[in-house]
Amino acid sequence: MTESFSQYGAYWMCFLVLTVGLYGMLMKRDYVKKVIALSIFQAAIILFFVIAAYKEGAGVPIFDKEIGAETAAAYINPLPHTLMLTAIVVGVATVGMALALLIRIRRGFGTLDEDKLKEKMKS
Amino acid sequence: MITHSNISPILRFACRSAARIIQVFGVYVIVHGHYSPGGGFQGGALLAAAVFLLRIGEGREHSQRDMPSRVTLLLGSIGVLVYGAVGLLTIATGGRFLDYDAVPLPGLSLDDRHYWAILVIELAVGLAVMAILVGIFDRLLQRFHHD
Amino acid sequence: MLLAAFFGVLVWASSHLAPVGDPDAPLHREISPAGTPVAGAHYIHESYRDAHTENMVTVVLADYRAFDTLGETVVVFAAGVGVFLVLARRKA
Known part of the structure; x- marks a missing residue:
């Protein structure tokens, strides 16, 4: 148990954050809370990729003249870091867009509660 | 409404000096991205954070001098x-x-x-990210200032 | 209940992943199990020689995957334009 935690514990914690985000998106009634949960979910996925990029005994992916470029085991994999860098910025843009839409909904319907919105849209 | 008369000079001074330091650090992060962790996205976010600090601390009207709201989309498109x-x-x-x-x-x-x-490329990305984050921030808050 | 099941499936699936930090994981090898070169190791070997830049993340971001980054900048720009249009005041 301890051994498997030391090997996979980081993934499990990351999945816990993922589940918290999913819970918020499914269960919360308020749309602002749903957006916050979306952002938590996204953070968990970013964390997953960063964990996957980690190598035992490796350093940051910045070229060091003393180590040289031949030993790939001396550097953490730079590819997931790059992809997550772009994912973070896209995440900020989507959250901004979502909040703009929420402001618009609030202006039109006067509420951000899911149930109340459904009633108002029926009538 | 925040105006010049009712804003504390201590707050004003603290915001201005902190924002300048953050801006210098943001430019450093962009241009030093070749040698250390950093680059256009991170530095652009820092520059945007400095403008947010001015917008919050001094009020929207007085920080227009540093980054006018209407040029944000223009600067962003220049970056792209x-x-x-x-x-x-x-x-x-x-x-x-x-x-x-x-x-x-x-x-x-x-x-x-x-x-x-x-x-x-990094400078262009930094400019685009900074301008568009400030633009989004301004649009999200604009309602409070017009009502 | 559903969420607990979701978490359980994820934890079960993680046992099929490589352990954290394992240098022999398929992601970190030089040659993948299918016999093709792996991108991560290629970037580590080539980035300094190709672009004379120490930071590999910067090289991958702005050189090898520049088109990706261009598209991503356009996404951010589109979000800015979208917020602008959604919150535009109608000229009454």
Whole structure:
């Protein structure tokens, strides 16, 4: 148990954050809370990729003249870091867009509660 | 409504000096992204954070001098266009799209051409990210200032 | 209940992943199990020689995957334009 935690514990914690985000998106009634949960979910996925990029005994992916470029085991994999860098910025843009839409909904319907919105849209 | 008369001079001074330090650090993060963790996205976010601090601390009207709200989308499109222009430039000089071997910088070896092209790209990305984050921030808050 | 099941499936699936930090994980090898070169190791070997830049993340971001980054910048720009349009005041 301890051994498997030391090997996979980081993934499990990351999945816990993922589940918290999913819970918020499914269960919360308020749309602002749903957006916050979306952002938590996204953070968990970013964390997953960063964990996957980690190598035992490796350093940051910045070229060091003393180590040289031949030993790939001396550097953490730079590819997931790059992809997550772009994912973070896209995440900020989507959250901004979502909040703009929420402001618009609030202006039109006067509420951000899911149930109340459904009633108002029926009538 | 925040005006010059009712804002505390201590708050004003603290915000201004902190924002300047953050801006210098943001530029450092962009241009030093070749040697240390950093780059256009991170530095652009820092520059945007400095403007947010001014907007919150001094109020929207007084921080227009530092970053007017109406030019944000313009600056953002300039950043994206510079990026695209570098790509088209490499096509025009006989390479593929964003193929930095073809960047017309005479007297430089191939790897140095990559170096300078990456710097231009990072500056363009930093400008675009900074301007658009400030633009989104301003649009989200605009209602409070007009009512 | 559903969420607990979701978490359980994820934890079960993680036992099929490589352990954290394992240098022999498929992601970190030089040659993948299918016999093709792996991108991560290629970037580590080539980035300094190609672009004379120490930071590999910067090289991958702005050189090898420049088109990706261009598209991503356009996404951010589109979000800015979208917020601008959604919150535009109608000229009454």
